Amino acid sequence: MRPDSYVATAPGKVVLGGEYAVLHGAPAIAASVNSRARVSAESIAGDYNELCMPGFIDGVWRFTAKSDGTLVWLDSPPDAGAFALFESVLQSVGGMADAGIRLTLDTRAFIDNASGCKLGLGSSAALSVALTAFLTRQRGPALLPAALAAHKAFQGGAGSGVDIACAVTGGTIAYLCDKAAVEMLDWPEGLQVALLWSGKPAGTTAKINQLNAGLRNSAKRASLATLCAEARALLACWRTGNAAELLVQFDVYSRALYDFDRDQALGIFSAGHADVYAAARECGLVYKPCGAGGGDIGAVMSMDSTALKVFAERVRQHGYIALDTTLGEPGVQLDGLTH
Structure with a gap:
């Protein structure tokens, strides 16, 4: 089957806990979102x-693929490492068997139209999953x-893989x-979650490296525990x-994350997250940064959807914008694949 006869898509994610x-043996909870990476x-x-990557960089780049999966660029990439994710996926799956193909790797669904900034919903993981599915024609747990x-390979071994798992499932x-183990969870009846975008990017790798360096000091390990x-x-x-008990536990967890941030000086609650956290507590709501923090996305939670809408308007003064996002979307899909 020619690759121009089907399309692969995969969702982004939000880390809820x-x-x-x-990265230290505890479970993460994540939900897929309705922003999807698309490979055609x-x-x-x-x-x-040829390679096109709308949502990441404008232009078309010609290349050939060797049998070992390495690429020869016929047009110079815009900068070193610009296509590292694409190259890592191709090398991991053994390259492309076909020539005469223009690949389009589209992540525009992860971009804020007004600012042109990424929303921080896991676009690289979603694209990695969609591209892997496209090239291998696999889907599901396999x-x-x-x-x-x-x-x-793209991240140099860093990261937990929760974003990849969520994009797949x-x-x-x-x-x-440590086990790459996935457990599907039911959504608690009555739990309402709204995602708020800070308008600022977050740097996950730098924060992880900083944490690892700090943990060499045994005094820093208690907050992680x-x-x-x-x-x-x-x-x-x-x-x-x-849902009611879960909101209480989310509040406890968010406080532990806040204390962990103060202890490790990672800046998880920077970029306005601390202000939104305080405002949520004043309103009887639960709020936490999602993922690395220090920008990107936060989640405000309640059993009252009207209260969430009112709060979303209030935090506009902090530069936060409520996203029109649904959670629990389907995982990776191959549309048009007949076998």
Whole structure:
């Protein structure tokens, strides 16, 4: 089957609990979102291929692929490492068998139209999963090992893989990094979550490196241990399906994340997150940064959807914007693939 006959898409994600802790043996909870990376192809004349990446960089770049998966660029990339994710995935899956193909890797759904900034919903992981699915024609749980390997190669081994797992499975998941184990979770009846975008990017890798350096000091490990314990308690509470009790546990977890941030000086609650956290507590709501923090996305939670809408308007003064996002979207899909 020619690759110009089907399309692969995969969702982004939001980490609802277990950030940082997931790298140290605790579970993370993540939900897929309705922003999707899309990989498609069309036939072109020539003995080479072309790459387009709308949402990341404008332009078309010609390349050929060797049998070992390495690429030869016929047009100079805009800068070193510009296409590192694409190259990592191709090398991980063994390259492309076809020539005369224009590949389009589209992540425009992850861009804020007004500012042109990425929203921080896991676009690189979603694209990595969609591209891996496109090239291997796999989907479902069988895709996870290949997608994890490809993205770890891109990140130099960093990261937990929760974003990859969520893009593969969709829905809401619990994820254990050391086993790459995924547990599908039911959404608790009555739990309402609104995502707020800070308007600022976050740097995950730098924060992880800073944390690892800080943990060489044994005095810094207590706050991490507490965070891990609360992440486990959060998952246990989620499994009960009791939304009221879960909100209480989310509040406890968010406080542990706040204390962890102060202890490790990571800036998780910077970029306005601390102000929104305080405002939420004044309103009887639960708020936490999602993922690395220090920008990107936060989640405000309640059982009252009207209260969330009112709060979203209030925090505009902090530069935060409510996203029109739905959670629990389907995982990776291959549309048009007949076998």
